[in-house]
Amino acid sequence: MLSVLIWLPILGAAVIGFLPAAVPPRQIRNAALTVVGVTLLWSIWLFTQFDLSSPTLQLREYLPWIETLGMNYELAMDGLALVMLGINSLLTWIALLSASENTERPRLFYAMILLICGGVAGAFLAQNLLLFFLFYELELVPFYLLISIWGGEKRGYAAIKFLIYTAISGALILAGFLGLIWLTGSANFSYVAALGQTLPMNLQVLLLAVLLVGFGIKMPLVPFHTWLPDTYVEASTPVTILLGGVLAKLGAYGILRFGLGLFPAAWSVLAPVLATWGAVSILYGAMAAIAQKDIKRMVAYSSIGHMGYILLGAAALTPLALVGAMSQMVAHGLILAILFNLVGIVEQKVGSRELDVLNGLLNPIRGLPSIASLLILGAMASAGIPGLAGFVAEFLIFQGSYSAFPVQTLVGVVGTGLTAVYFVILLNRTCFGRLDTKTAYYPQVQFEERLPALLLTALIVFLGVQPTWLVKWVESSSTALVAAVPLALEQQIAVLPAAPPELKSAVSNLVQSK
């Protein structure tokens, strides 16, 4: 059942990639929309099949593959994977809707997007570390192509920067996984087998740090973020939606699943550092965003700040904060998607993204009133105004982490204030102000172009007013993740003397030889 989410889009990619050249672009787009639409319906159906009360992995699929390497085709999902799958299918569909009908080389473009959809779904579902890594690396090449072919002016630079960073991220993650498996002497790379490892604390911290940096690049966290503004700004709107809404979540998912999930004890040791790191990311992203003059770049920097909330919530190690962090992954995906979608429309219609050029778009006659109104809503959702999805997630994070890390939490609250500052700058300059009637001959915004933003708005408002629908899926997963922590600590103390003897001797030899 889960495999469908992976192989349907990949199959679709293959079919679309080899369509005859005579097929008009519009039909290719419709074909891609259909494939992803079916995938989306399939994920919605999975939501109905999900057992909310059970924290265990559900709908498991297993196929032996390369057993000598310890790599098997193992899929399963818990609540976190479920919502991430939903976001993946939804945002891919939204990205396709946001794609221009006149995209050049449509076959390659849509095939690549479908490939990403399948690959990311595979990464969210994989229960084998190597399988995860395979899928994690799989989306690298399509993203590289999407940025370097359909991107903006400096697309080559952006694409190669993205490639290098992601490759380093992949290498670090692989190193972390390999190190974990060899050191524990596990027979294969199964996630379940890696759970409950009892390595010495130093090793755990080392491996966790490697994974944190690896996933932190992808997420991204300060200071590994500098690929993000360039890449997000240069990529075309649908690709940016996928990068910000889905790919960044893959990094966050990796940190929660493989960082917190596999190294709960080391995580609790590093927690104060992580909370501070999160708070710094929040402030840094917000401060950098305030100084931007390009609205797409501003939104890109906002993303860095919002990723900081996820880390803060995860560091707090309370079920509530973790539910908040996971909800933030969903909420941020939706909000970032709507913002990039609208910024894309503004750029397409007005022809500029510069704060100093844009003005008065709310003008009811000659401006883009509906787009500007939706932009106000999206920006306010991102700034954490209650009644919208972003607030619920941030509030749960704050409430959950306040007891553990009060100072960092209060810094986070200051961060939401700064978020409001740059979004007000953005809105004041773009939506408010006097429209220059000499240049304001903008093309009409069609209903189809408005549709993605309207759908996202409906979701953002619905989840903001009825947050139960946002949080209930991830409640059991977060409780389970937190429950593993104190237990792991106790085990740690009990098991420490019984570390693998050969390793201990190797270590002591080395120490002596030095």
Next chain:
Amino acid sequence: MSQWFAQTAWLIPCYPFIGMLLSTLWFPAITRRTGPRPAGYLNAVTTFIALIHAVSALPSLLNQPALHLNFSWLSVAGFNLSLPLEISALAMGACILVIGLNFLAQIYAIGYLEMDWGWARFYAMLALFEAGLCALVLTDSLFFSYIILEILTLGTYLLIGIWFNQSLVVTGARDAFLTKRVGDLFLLMGVLAIYPLAHTWDYSELAVWAETAQVDPNLITLVGLALLAGPMGKCAQFPLHLWLDEAMEGPLPSTILRNSVVVATGAWVLVKLQPVLELSPTVQIATIAVGAVTAIGGTLIAIAQIDIKRSLSYLVSAYMGIVFIAVGAGQSQAALLIVLCHAVAMATLVASAGSIVLNNITQDLTQLGGLWSRRPITGLSFVFGALGLVALPPLGGFWAMLALTDGLWKSSPGLVGLLLLINALAAFSITRTFGLVFAGSVQPMTVRSPENLWAVTLPMTLLAGFVLHLPMILSSLSLLPDWMTVSKDLALLITWSSIFGISLGAVVYVGGSVKKPVVLPWKPLQDLFAYDFYTPKLYRSSVVGSVDIVSRITDWLDRYVVDGLVNFVGLSSIFGGEALKYGNSGQTQFYALTIAIGLVITALWLSWSILSNLAITNDFVALATSWLHLG
């Protein structure tokens, strides 16, 4: 029947909310076909329905215990949030006040914004405020109060920004949003921090908890100060007061609502939180100090304003300051009485001021004058509003001030002296405004000035009538201080302070003997008041300036240091040049190369696990661990 209306009181905020949602239909597309007006009429109807509902519900609530309703909102990870409603006579009375004022403001706007095309947005925002305010008074939870206040902050931004193509409006909207948001976020900090202490956000439970709470005095002081900051922003208290001044750039009908009840949201939350604030003497003193500074400063600045709306708006800050003093001193009942009397009187004053502004085309006091004979109805309304505001018997302001001073007299006579001073200054200020508008000689701008359309005049006169009848209504509900028990000396004192202020103001501004503009003997002092105590400069040199500088530094660091050093800029730029070359030339080779790279990566990755069994990798791991041990 009334019982049923009370049971379903949760519907009251829903009517205007539905009106708001329906108005969005009149965003551009439909407006072109029908004109903007239907959106306004629609909202007036929903408001009227809400008014009927609230008025019908009131009788069954009088002298009865409050009804409690509970709606479950969110329950996750052992954390339960439900929306508690407390439907009491007080809350219902506040609802009626809000809805009634909004109804009159909406009718007023029909006349005032006759030529405007932004009706849909304007009425939608008025309805949002109405819904938000009603929900605020009905909810019994600090958390949901915070949510409502935060949403109303956004509403303020959009409402002030209605005429968004004027630059002063844009900056005003921005400043109002950010200033209020600062207060809101402090409030959020307080909300977060109080939960681990009290394990509840319900006001009624917080009050019970506060009676016996044993908490660290430093912690509760910090929490109390954070909780205080939210109302400070809403009530435009020093140093978060400037937004109200800038908000005067918005349409006047919204000012009727804002200056009377929207600012009172802060006062309401403050009154509700009073038991918690009482836990820390420092917080109480801070509340009184903030209120006193704002009240004195506000009245002084008001006297120096030449803009009719601004001279009124600073009085609003001042009266909210009096509310702060009252709450800080534990006089919650008197505080609510002041809020009520102030709301009605201020609404009347603003409505009269608008009636003047509308057809004299100016709100500059120095260009107005001599309007008493031309605008008797507006003039009388203004007079009634002014008399209702300052403490002159037998109108509302007198009774509110009497209740407050009577409560304070025994514990802190110093504060009573302060209040007398504030009252005299306020009386002086409002007389000055009256004098500059209605007395004196006719100016070029006031030569032709008839009374307005009924839609403007009727709500204004109704409000004036309401000011006159307020003491009777209060007395029938036995909400006035008991004349038998209060100190008659105090009553005399406050009456004299008002008369003193009014007559001094009259001598200077109504009588013709003093040359205008009035100049203070010392210029810097006059400038200090005229330029709002230089608050804009204060903001710029502190918060705004530092955020600006830090953001620039962060941006610089990000561009040149983080991107440069941490992330191997050399490497990426070398590859960047290469990639550009590939991107521009033949694509087929380029794909081939990319796929080849992908294959190599896959191959490496597959063989890596075999490589891993080699000794060298183990050595590496051992090295790393030993390094850790040494470290």
